[in-house]
Amino acid sequence: MSDAASAHDATDATTAFALIGGEAGVRALVDRFYDLMDLEPAYARLRALHPTTLDESRDKLHWFLCGWLGGPALYEQRFGHPRLRARHLPYPIGIAERDQWLACMRQAMRELGVDAALAQRLDAAFAGTADWMRNRGG
Template identity: 70%
Template sequence: MTSAEIPAQPATPFEWMGGEPKVQALVDRFYDLMDIEPAYAELRTVHGTTLDDARQKLFWFLCGWLGGPALYEERFGHPRLRMRHMPFKIGIQERDQWVACMDQAMGETEVPADLRARLKESFFGTADWMRNAPGA
């Protein structure tokens, strides 16, 4: 196979995933799993009675974070993730449930394995940085 025959890797994770429809599918599956799986009960509790607002904001955020359109920033400015999450208890359990739920959603929405591994590592680092519960 010549270099001209080797398919080029997409320029961004957003493109690699398949754009907005795939990001939406990932976000929808993530919140659906959070809502139905007992393994994510503590994480679900942190989100209050409805997931609609969180679902929309995560979709907007992930589009930009993955290298697609900056939908979140266009609406709200800089994400300031840690500041915006301070009102919510985020400990080791919530971190681990968030990452596990997202990893399950990535698997079920067929995010390519190489990308899934890279994203899981990034998601863990961000989720760990978000911890704000004492001793957690």
């Protein structure tokens, strides 16, 4: 999977970005994701990979997801190409971390009431990308 992979299907007239509620919807999803990661013991390994303060992580994921979901390329405007895998290589990401990331995002989508069909579509895209980010076996 490449950095260009996204949840936006070019054949769809409506982007995932629009369906989730634009920038405000993406921000709500990202904020709930990081709130859960910070609070839930089930996501402790994932949380340990992040800095003490999550503000920058929240902003970067928000900016990235806006473009990845078919909206404005806010991340690229600030930092250039995302180079996702390269930027994550310093962090030990194995199966447990991948699974915690996905579970946390699924819980955030569920708690925000993301439409079931959209959540399924996003989950498939997130799963492919999350697996591609693994750099450890376990």
